Amino acid sequence: xxxxxxxxxxxxxxxxxxxxxxxxxxxxxxxxxxxxxxxxxxxxxxxxxxxxxxxxxxxxxxxxxxxxxxxxxxxxxxxxxxxxxxxxxxxxxxxxxxxxxxxxxxxxxxxxxxxxxxxxxxxxxxxxxxxxxxxxxxxxxxxxxxxxxxxxxxxxxxxxxxxxxxxxxxxxxxxxxxxxxxxxxxxxxxxxxxxxxxxxxxxxxxxxxxxxxxxxxxxxxxxxxxxxxxxxxxxxxxxxxxxxxxxxxxxxxxxxxxxxxxxxxxxxxxxxxxxxxxxxxxxxxxxxxxxxxxxxxxxxxxxxxxxxxxxxxxxxxxxxxxxxxxxxxxxxxxxxxxxxxxxxxxxxxxxxxxxxxxxxxxxxxxxxxxxxxxxxxxxxxxxxxxxxxxxxxxxxxxxxxxxxxxxxxxxxxxxxxxxxxxxxxxxxxxxxxxxxxxxxxxxxxxxxxxxxxxxxxxxxxxxxxxxxxxxxxxxxxxxxxxxxxxxxxxxxxxxxxxxxxxxxxxxxxxxxxxxxxxxxxxxxxxxxxxxxxxxxxxxxxxxxxxxxxxxxxxxxxxxxxxxxxxxxxxxxxxxxxxxxxxxxxxxxxxxxxxxxxxxxxxxxxxxxxxxxxxxxxxxxxxxxxxxxxxxxxxxxxxxxxxxxxxxxxxxxxxxxxxxxxxxxxxxxxxxxxxxxxxxxxxxxxxxxxxxxxxxxxxxxxxxxxxxxxxxxxxxxxxxxxxxxxxxxxxxxxxxxxxxxxxxxxxxxxxxxxxxxxxxxxxxxxxxxxxxxxxxxxxxxxxxxxxxxxxxxxxxxxxxxxxxxxxxxxxxxxxxxxxxxxxxxxxxxxxxxxxxxxxxxxxxxxxxxxxxxxxxxx
Numbered sequence: 001x002x003x004x005x006x007x008x009x010x011x012x013x014x015x016x017x018x019x020x021x022x023x024x025x026x027x028x029x030x031x032x033x034x035x036x037x038x039x040x041x042x043x044x045x046x047x048x049x050x051x052x053x054x055x056x057x058x059x060x061x062x063x064x065x066x067x068x069x070x071x072x073x074x075x076x077x078x079x080x081x082x083x084x085x086x087x088x089x090x091x092x093x094x095x096x097x098x099x100x101x102x103x104x105x106x107x108x109x110x111x112x113x114x115x116x117x118x119x120x121x122x123x124x125x126x127x128x129x130x131x132x133x134x135x136x137x138x139x140x141x142x143x144x145x146x147x148x149x150x151x152x153x154x155x156x157x158x159x160x161x162x163x164x165x166x167x168x169x170x171x172x173x174x175x176x177x178x179x180x181x182x183x184x185x186x187x188x189x190x191x192x193x194x195x196x197x198x199x200x201x202x203x204x205x206x207x208x209x210x211x212x213x214x215x216x217x218x219x220x221x222x223x224x225x226x227x228x229x230x231x232x233x234x235x236x237x238x239x240x241x242x243x244x245x246x247x248x249x250x251x252x253x254x255x256x257x258x259x260x261x262x263x264x265x266x267x268x269x270x271x272x273x274x275x276x277x278x279x280x281x282x283x284x285x286x287x288x289x290x291x292x293x294x295x296x297x298x299x300x301x302x303x304x305x306x307x308x309x310x311x312x313x314x315x316x317x318x319x320x321x322x323x324x325x326x327x328x329x330x331x332x333x334x335x336x337x338x339x340x341x342x343x344x345x346x347x348x349x350x351x352x353x354x355x356x357x358x359x360x361x362x363x364x365x366x367x368x369x370x371x372x373x374x375x376x377x378x379x380x381x382x383x384x385x386x387x388x389x390x391x392x393x394x395x396x397x398x399x400x401x402x403x404x405x406x407x408x409x410x411x412x413x414x415x416x417x418x419x420x421x422x423x424x425x426x427x428x429x430x431x432x433x434x435x436x437x438x439x440x441x442x443x444x445x446x447x448x449x450x451x452x453x454x455x456x457x458x459x460x461x462x463x464x465x466x467x468x469x470x471x472x473x474x475x476x477x478x479x480x481x482x483x484x485x486x487x488x489x490x491x492x493x494x495x496x497x498x499x500x501x502x503x504x505x506x507x508x509x510x511x512x513x514x515x516x517x518x519x520x521x522x523x524x525x526x527x528x529x530x531x532x533x534x535x536x537x538x539x540x541x542x543x544x545x546x547x548x549x550x551x552x553x554x555x556x557x558x559x560x561x562x563x564x565x566x567x568x569x570x571x572x573x574x575x576x577x578x579x580x581x582x583x584x585x586x587x588x589x590x591x592x593x594x595x596x597x598x599x600x601x602x603x604x605x606x607x608x609x610x611x612x613x614x615x616x617x618x619x620x621x622x623x624x625x626x627x628x629x630x631x632x633x634x635x636x637x638x639x640x641x642x643x644x645x646x647x648x649x650x651x652x653x654x655x656x657x658x659x660x661x662x663x664x665x666x667x668x669x670x671x672x673x674x675x676x677x678x679x680x681x682x683x684x685x686x687x688x689x690x691x692x693x694x695x696x697x698x699x700x701x702x703x704x705x706x707x708x709x710x711x712x713x714x715x716x717x718x719x720x721x722x723x724x725x726x727x728x729x730x731x732x733x734x735x736x737x738x739x740x741x742x743x744x745x746x747x748x749x750x751x752x753x754x755x756x757x758x759x760x761x762x763x764x765x766x767x768x769x770x771x772x773x774x775x776x777x778x779x780x781x782x783x784x785x786x787x788x789x790x791x792x793x794x795x796x797x798x799x800x801x802x803x804x805x806x807x808x809x810x811x812x813x814x815x816x817x818x819x820x821x822x823x824x825x826x827x828x829x830x831x832x833x834x835x836x837x838x839x840x841x842x843x844x845x846x847x848x849x850x851x852x853x854x855x856x857x
Contacts, residue, residue, distance in 0.1 A: 002378070002379070004021065004251050004253065004406060007253065007379075010268045010269055010272060011253075011255050011257075011269075011408070013268065014261065014264040016255040016256065016261065016265050016410065017257070018253070018255050019253075019254040019255060020254050020417075020420065020422065021252070021254075021421075022251065022252045022421055022422065022425065023250075023251045024247075024249065024250045024251070024252070025249055026249040027246065027247040028246055029055060029245060029246035031054060032054060032055075032059040033054075034046050034054060034059075035059050035062050035066070037062075037066040037067075037091070038066065038087060038091050041094065041124060042087050042091045042094070042121075045121075045123065046083075054244075055243070055245045056242070056243075056244030057073065057075050057084075057243045057245070058084045059244075060238050061073050061081075061088075061238050062088055064236045065088035065214055066088055066091065066092075068212055069212070069235075070212055070213045070214070070231070070234065070235045071085075071214050071235060071237075071238065072215040072216065072217070072220075072223050072224070072235045072237045073085070073214075073215070073217075073238050074216075074218070074220050074223045074237055075218065075240055075242070075243040075245065076243060076245070077218045077397030078401035078402075079218075079243050079245035080245060081184075081216040081218075082114065082216075083121070085182050085184075086117060086118060088180075088214065089101045089150065090121050090127060090150075092179060092180060093125075093127055093149055093150070093179075094127070096179065099177050099178075099179035100148070100149050100151065100174055100179065101149065101178075101182065102151050102153065102180070102182070102210075103118070103151070103153070104154070104158065104184070105152060105154060105184050105185070106154065106185055106189070107185075107340075107370055108133050108135070109340075109347055109367060111131060111133055111154060112131065112133075114152065115131055118150055128149055129148060129152070130150070130151050131151075131152045131153070132145075132151065132152075132153050132157055132161075133153065133157055134154065134156065134157055141161065142168065142170040145170040145174045146173075151174070155197055155200060156507065159200050159503060159507070160504060160507065160508075163203060163448065163503060164503035164504070166207055166452055166455035172456075175204075176208070176457070176460055177209065178208045178210045179209065179210065179211060179212065180210070180211075180212045180213070180214060181201075181210050181212070181214075182213075182214050183214070183215040183230075183231075184216050185216070185370050186217045186223075186226075186227065187218075187220040187429075188370075189432065190432045190434075191678075191679025191681060192435065192509070192682055194433070194434050195435045195436060195438065195441050196441060196506075196509075197230065198230045198436060199436075199442075199449075199469070200445075200508065201213075201230060202231075202232055202469060203449050203452055203465075205465035206452070206456070206461060207456040207461060213233060219389075219390040219393045220390075221430055221431040228468075229436065230432075232465055232467075232468030248404050249404045249405075250400045250405045250407065251405075252396065252408075252425065253406070253407070253409070254408075254409045254411050254416050254417060255410055257410040257412060262410060263297055267297060267301040270361065273360050276360075278378055279376060279377065279378025280354070280359065280376070280378060281362075281377065281378065282363075282364060282380050282381070282398050283381045284364055284366070284368075284369075284380065284381070285364075286365065286366070286383075286386075288340070289539050289547070290383070291337045291363050291364060291365050292337050292550055293547065293575055294337075294363045294383075295335055295337035295362075295363040296337075296573075298335035299333055299334070299335050299336075299550055300573070302334050302335065333550075334359060334360040334361075335361055335362070335363065335550075336353070336359060336363075336550060337363050337364070337547075337549065338350050338351075338354075338362045338363070338364040338365070338367060338368055339364065340367050341529045342529055342548075342549075346549060350549075361379075366391065366394075366395075368398065369391060376401055376402040376403065377399050377400075377405070378399065378403070378405060378406060379405070379406045379407075380395060380399040380405070381407075381410065382395055382396075382407070382409045382410065383412070384412045384413070385411065385412075387680075388430050389424075389427045390429045390430055392425075393429070413737075414738055415737045419737075433677045433678060436469060436470055437470050437472075438715070439488075439491065440491070440494065440712075440713045442473045443476050444494055446476035447480060447494065447498045447502035448502045449480075450477060450480035451501075451502055451503070453481060493831065496831050514533050514563060515530050515531070515532060515563055516531045516533065516540070516558070516563045516564065516565050517529075517565065518530070518546065518553075518567060519564060519565070519566060520569055521567070522569050523569070528546075528553065528567065529548050531565070534643060536558065536641070537578060537580070537641055537643055538578060540555050540558075540565050541578050541637075542556070542636035542637035543576065543619075543636035543637070544576045545570070545574055545576045545619075546565075551569070552570050552572065552574075553567035553569055553570060554567060554568050555636075556568060556636070572621065573621060573622075574620065575620045575621075576617045576619050577618045577620070578616075579616045579617055579618060579629070580614050581611075581613045581615060582613075582686055584651075584686040584687065584688040584704045584706065585610075585611065585690070585837035585838055586649070586651045586688055586704060587606055588606060588690065588692060589692060590607050591606065591607065592604050592606040593606065593717060594650075594717070594759060594760070596720065596756045597695070598755050599695075600654075600655050600695070601655065601752065601755065602653050602693065602694045603652055603653075603723070603756065604650070604651050604694055605649070605650045605716070605720065606648065606651065607647070607648050608647060608649050608651070608704060608706055608837075609644060609645065609646055609647075609837040610644065610684065610686065611642065611643075611644055611836070612642070612643045612644075613640045613641065613642050613643075614641040615629060615640045616628050616634075616640075642800050644800070644834075646712075646834050647706050647707045647708070647712040648706065648707060648714050648716065648717070649704045649707065649712075649716050650706075650720060652665070652702050652749075653693065653700050654749065654752060656748070658741070659748065659749055659752075660701045660702050660703060661687070661703065661745070662686060662687045664703060664746065664749075665685035665703030666685055667733055668685070668703075668726060668727065668730045669684075669685040669705045670730070671726045671727070671732075671746075672716070674729055675725050675726050676726075678718075682708055683705060683706070684705070684708040685703060685704065685705050685706070686704060686706075687701065687702070687703050687704075688701070688702055688703070689701050723750075727746050727750040727753075730742075730743075730746040731747050731750070777849075778844045778846055779808070779813060779846075780842055780844055780855060781843060781845050782803045782833060782835055783803075783840075783841045783842060784803065784804060784805045784806070785803070785804065786802070786803050786840050787800060787802055788802075788803050788815075788833050789801070789833070789834040789835070790832050791832060800836075802818040803816070803817060803818075804816045806845070808845070808847045812829065813829075813830035813845075814829060814830065815830065815833050843855050
């Protein structure tokens, strides 16, 4: 065990400013006899493994679970929560041979990690365990259902596959026999994902025989209230104050560390732990790209290479012959990265190496926050302040699970140092925020529930689980089953989107994008991970140094139609960063949902478009920085990569320059999330420049807050109605975090609210694609040969296309798009096409005469 004083010395020598230290004392275990009621086979196994009995909280959870109550174990990490719910489930399955259990895990890696624990819990019982995740072929799933009595799944597959196929015999049989649902790591169900999960669990109860839930989480705010929102049921909560697990001593140290000295500090700690005299370490960072780079640096610090010559310093773009398999020499590495997007075989190899002790440590994203069994870790280093206090304790909980642990927080921006470590750690875990009243999420789930009602067994179906949801959800559902009134205009696009199947159209998690598979020319047949399109923009753009298992690959081609990224293996230590341009375009000439203005300022909620463009990259090697721009002559790409989000948001404009800055928008967004109980990942912010506005023509600059979900859930519409409270909170947070100028700007903005006029709702009602202009014969359309965005929520998501021409049909406007092949015609409905604000040229088309005219008319 490395002494805390030694860690302080190492950090200080590497350039970190050692700050506050806290020590949490150890706590002895409190045990009790194995509870009565467990099946003899289960009880016998537990006694053979735990001769001194179980922890008192495990006994309490098992007792409540055997009595049929819904139970939540909200005890700290490494307190044996899995043993409690697996024991109850296996006992119930042995007592009722016709029942089955469904265990839901929010991450694929966690699901596969937990399979072994379920198999151990059911050892010598004959109870078969099965897994179905997104990687299991659909043709194999029915057989897995037939042969499993405990089924481990991700909720995404339950929603998109199982609930969409309720007419299939195997699914009907499984749901009819379903008795218990396990919700592991329940705190993950938050924001939009959590809200959809709450509706899914009601829909699951409506079509199945489930009568009991068992949940677990080490960090969850108000577990009783949250789980009632999530499931509609009352839970018996066994909280941290009831834990009987032994708690080793744990120390927490904060170090104020300039960004330029981070590598020096981390490499010094890595070198000390690699000597093998201490335990192992985890380093947490919040960027996949940063994780890969830090792991590569750590590996090089332990295996110094020969001096870099002028010849081999420039070999990065040349192909390397005789490239080994990526994981062929994993046992030789002392430091490796771990993140989402790895192939299952590679992820398992890292996990096994860490568990068995062949690795000194791992640099990881939040992927290892969850309860994955990775053995005993002595040191956890947090690179920057975690996104939430829940996340801090999840990460810190990886250290000292069996013996004393050390946690080092490298405070990059000074936030924790400013408020004090004691005050930071005394915060209660943030609440889990669910948006059950949001009509967009209600309607997408009502569309799913309506389809499920038509497929489910009538004898099994029950509406009672929906009684704990807002009344408006049932009204939407009933209107889908037996229409009595028109669908609201703002919800109708969801109806169109669901034509091909609502379960596919509306995934549980927002931000679902096209996936890209990475491959290397020199390693045929081996995959190097999967990325979403937004991750491509950050990590694998043309010319990028993309790292996989810390090894560098140069991206040379992106094949958009097939979703393939082609790389070559390269050498060297260069890093690449995308040169990105982000812009917000409020559409003030479209419908505005809210407007409050004076002669010189305004606050407006309206539709807007967010544009992100990668126009090249910067390559960094040592002190040398080279900028590479795409365009004619570039060997990497002839055009920028583009990503667009059509959404809604609230735009702020005040003439004072200090009130136009993006940093003010950042703190107002953070305060909005806290005041209105919105998950911060569901909200974005940025500056805008517009040539027209509610004040008239002329360029203005301001900032906007917007829904980060494509199409918008209008979460930000609450902002104008709570603005005084939000601005006060923004001033307080900015002051606490050492941003006094932003705090003053927030207070100034609060004072200026009185200068604005009375609020106006829906002040303009003009949709550029609705044909709702004064002359109903004229339709506003995308002009021929113009770029636009194609989005159908399925195979084409935010995809930039070229419109060749349009035609009016009895079904409305149809566009012909440019296809990859010249002999292929790609015809789509107007609902799929959206203009690129400020780029796409529009015109007006007379549906009776065929005339066209300028859109300025």
